Amino acid sequence: MLKNGFSFKSNENERSMLIEKYQISAWRHKYLREINIKRNEGKQIVYLDETYVHQNYKVKKSWQGPSTTGVTTKISSGKRHIVVHAGSEEGFVPGALLVFSSKSKSADYHDDMNSSNFMKWVREKLIPNLSKPSVIVMDNASYHIKQINKPPIMSNTKADIRKWLVNNGIHFEEYQTKAELMCLVNDKKTLPVYEAEEILKEHNHELLLLPPYHCDLNPIEMVWSQAKRKIASRNIGIPGKEMENLIIECFNLITPSDWKKYTDHVLNVENDYKLKDGIVENELEKFIISVGADSSEESDSDDSLSLLSGVEYLETDFDYESD
Numbered sequence: 001m002l003k004n005g006f007s008f009k010s011n012e013n014e015r016s017m018l019i020e021k022y023q024i025s026a027w028r029h030k031y032l033r034e035i036n037i038k039r040n041e042g043k044q045i046v047y048l049d050e051t052y053v054h055q056n057y058k059v060k061k062s063w064q065g066p067s068t069t070g071v072t073t074k075i076s077s078g079k080r081h082i083v084v085h086a087g088s089e090e091g092f093v094p095g096a097l098l099v100f101s102s103k104s105k106s107a108d109y110h111d112d113m114n115s116s117n118f119m120k121w122v123r124e125k126l127i128p129n130l131s132k133p134s135v136i137v138m139d140n141a142s143y144h145i146k147q148i149n150k151p152p153i154m155s156n157t158k159a160d161i162r163k164w165l166v167n168n169g170i171h172f173e174e175y176q177t178k179a180e181l182m183c184l185v186n187d188k189k190t191l192p193v194y195e196a197e198e199i200l201k202e203h204n205h206e207l208l209l210l211p212p213y214h215c216d217l218n219p220i221e222m223v224w225s226q227a228k229r230k231i232a233s234r235n236i237g238i239p240g241k242e243m244e245n246l247i248i249e250c251f252n253l254i255t256p257s258d259w260k261k262y263t264d265h266v267l268n269v270e271n272d273y274k275l276k277d278g279i280v281e282n283e284l285e286k287f288i289i290s291v292g293a294d295s296s297e298e299s300d301s302d303d304s305l306s307l308l309s310g311v312e313y314l315e316t317d318f319d320y321e322s323d
Contacts, residue, residue: 031211035270045134083251084118088263144209147195
């Protein structure tokens with residue numbers, strides 16, 4: 001078979017293209033418009049995030065000779081240190097760095113953060129060190145977007161639902177069932193209000209949430225990478241109790257010019273998205289018109305999407321309802 005030009009590989013299927021969920025692309029379009037408006041208004045764009053560094057984080061490769069060996073890497077990763085910071089094209093926000101040791105045994109470092117710790121950092125280390133009105137850009141991690149006056153859901157008790165209705169001045173009858181009460185909740189439910197957004201507003205700052213799965217729009221991701229390389233290259237025989245000092249030392253080596261390079265890169269990424277989104281929308285429109293050309297009647301029904309037999313939508317587990 002090989003001699004006759006055959007190869008053993010995966011069979012092709014009828015999928016002709018992958019289409020992003022429209023909610024994700026809509027969020028990205030809105031984000032790109034809003035951040036462009038804020039830049040034109042002269043607002044400082046500040047990006048924040050969290051990362052982690054293990055105690056035994058070291059370089060994976062080193063120069064080695066016949067009689068010399070490289071740095072020995074321990075099997076155990078060691079204690080995990082959580083890092084929280086923020087910065088802009090002008091560099092890190094002075095005094096905003098937070099480093100603390102993990103007390104969680106979870107494999108996910110996000111479990112070391114919660115809304116209380118995050119809001120404490122925002123109040124005590126971020127806001128006091130912002131020199132001018134800023135737009136704070138962050139992702140939608142659950143501890144970032146704790147809601148104020150969060151509406152109840154069906155899994156809440158009937159008493160909790162009634163309490164929410166009373167607190168929001170919504171009349172209900174004592175005889176109404178839980179399902180009926182939830183209908184009242186849904187009728188009055190408004191856009192979510194986040195605790196972080198409200199406290200930032202009090203200090204003349206704004207909040208802008210990144211679209212889900214778009215870490216490439218946050219330059220701090222590249223800052224993390226550079227800082228970790230510096231930590232790994234210096235983490236030779238560092239006692240555990242001195243690891244936090246090493247982390248702080250290496251983060252202080254990141255310069256404003258480094259930040260400017262990364263924020264400029266993100267601007268290019270944003271422009272690429274704008275260009276590609278326009279191309280995709282135009283081509284998809286042509287594709288839909290072409291596939292549906294034989295239809296004698298137009299329909300606004302979702303059933304018309306069945307014409308796109310070769311299209312598969314990218315799945316996401318993001319909850320757009322923000323219950």
